[in-house]
Amino acid sequence: MDREAIISVRGLRNQFGSNVVHDNLDLDVWRGEVLGVVGGSGTGKSVLLRSIVGLLRPTAGHIKMFGIDALSADEETRIAIDSRNGVMFQDGALFSSLTVRENVEVPLRMIPDLTSELRRALADLKISMAGLPWIAGNNYPSELSGGMRKRAGLARALALDPEIVFLDEPTAGLDPIGASEFDTLIRGLSQQLGLTVFLVTHDLDTLHATCDRIAVLAEKRVLVTGTMSEMLDVDHPWVHEYFHGPRARAAIDAKDRTG
């Protein structure tokens, strides 16, 4: 496996007033992998995601995406980088005044000379690939369940065939069946479309089912990265507690049983 760092974060520092969230944080994301970012509440998982996608300017540090310095990039370069990213927010963050199909069409409107029929057909395809029935495209976000909204959010994030997809807590608030369906969906899409996935989660089952590698945020930096089995051998107290707690055990057992 050639290891091309599609995102590389060096010496990242995020500070709000006197509250230092990240200090000297380093992280690499390899092309084509599914990286799970875990950490306790308030360790700045979402802040890290927002820094990388450019919603938040870090206090210090460097972020390189696709080999381009994303922080010193001019506006045009930044837009070019953004068009290669897709972000799915926690509750989908769909535009409430648009139907699901129109939501998915929004990024497609950026492309010149794409006719409305083509946009519509592509949006229907993305909706279907995200595991929604195409008829759901006619609905407004408020008419959908939480799980369907997340799928619609994923469809919008995938609209332009991004190279990296950022998922913020994709399975939070879903029932176990819906959550594991979503895990399968993410895994399947990442393999079929060659996506790199940056996944912020709390869900141990998701980590087991989808992630190639896990990065643990603690003590204001990325404490350790590695595969699930490597995580089990880390003897940092928080990491140990996280991956050896009763819920972790249940998730591992479940994984073993299903193979």
Place this chain on the structure above:
Amino acid sequence: MSDTGSVSADVHITEHDDRRDLTLSGVLTVQTLARFHPKLEELSPKNTRIELSDIERLDTAGAWAIATLQKRMSKAGCHTEMRGADPSHADLLKTVSAALPDIPDRKVTPPTWTDRLDSIGRAVAGGGVFALELCGYLGLFLARLGRAFIHPREFRVTALVHHCQEVGLRAVPIVALMAFLIGVVLAFQGSAQLRQFGAEVFVVDLIAISILRELGILLTAIIVAGRTASAFTAAIGSMKMREEIDAMRTLGIDPAMALFVPRILALLLMLPILGLIANITGLLGGAIMSWVELDISPAMFRTRLIEGTDISHVIVGLVKAPVFALIIGVVGCHAGMKVGNNAESLGRMTSAAVVTAIFAVIVADALFSIFFAQMGV
């Protein structure tokens, strides 16, 4: 994908007697889709061999174009064969073909006259239901108010005082200023007209009757409708949105008693007072303008006011206040309870509450006018 402007997709077609050879090459992505898709779309059904080995880049949009072509051909009973696809491209094609939604052709039927009749009927029925619901809320309020008299313990005095402050005291400056300016305008416009007939002194009657009978209370009610109906809807609606109302019910608290009674009662108490303040400041504004513009001294204004204006005008004006208060309060609370579980409906119901309250106040005022005219008051 900023560099795709320079690269393009190529479609090469060779027609044979029994089949067609289609060679796709270059970059087949969403960026180039609009350029190559039309060429695929105009192909007639025929057995087709698609050569994919020269494709440099393929994304879901490109795969979609190939998959829809294949689907269209097979629907027409023709055979398609893919050749030379890169393994990752073949995977993508398979994924996209599997996900291809089976969408029936859209039929856009123009609305017939029965559809229009249907929508008119629904709108009328909806209006009827809305009026019934408002009556229901009025009844609920009166019932709970009666209950509060029988069981004074259940009544929340603190809430009432708080709402009296919000609805009444805080509205005094804006209501007073508005009425003062209306008085000024009436005096100014009235004097310009009446001076032509040498009847300047009647400007006092004009100001007094129009403010005391109509404008003072009507404009106060409109301002309060804008201020308070929206505040009621926003407060109750956001509680409804966050399931606080349901939580109250499960704790055995009656939302009507806890939320509606203090609010509507506060309005009921405060609106007549605000109306009175508006009357006074309106007359004050009129008096000052008459003095400046027409040299009618304050003493003369007072004498003329007392001689020429019957007390019945004040009563006719203020008697409407409690009715307006009930309308505003009930409309505001009802709209708040109609809020769904999203922020969008909160905004929609808030603006609907203001529009409905102002409209209903003006309708009620018109009915009062007709009533008083018939009664000869």
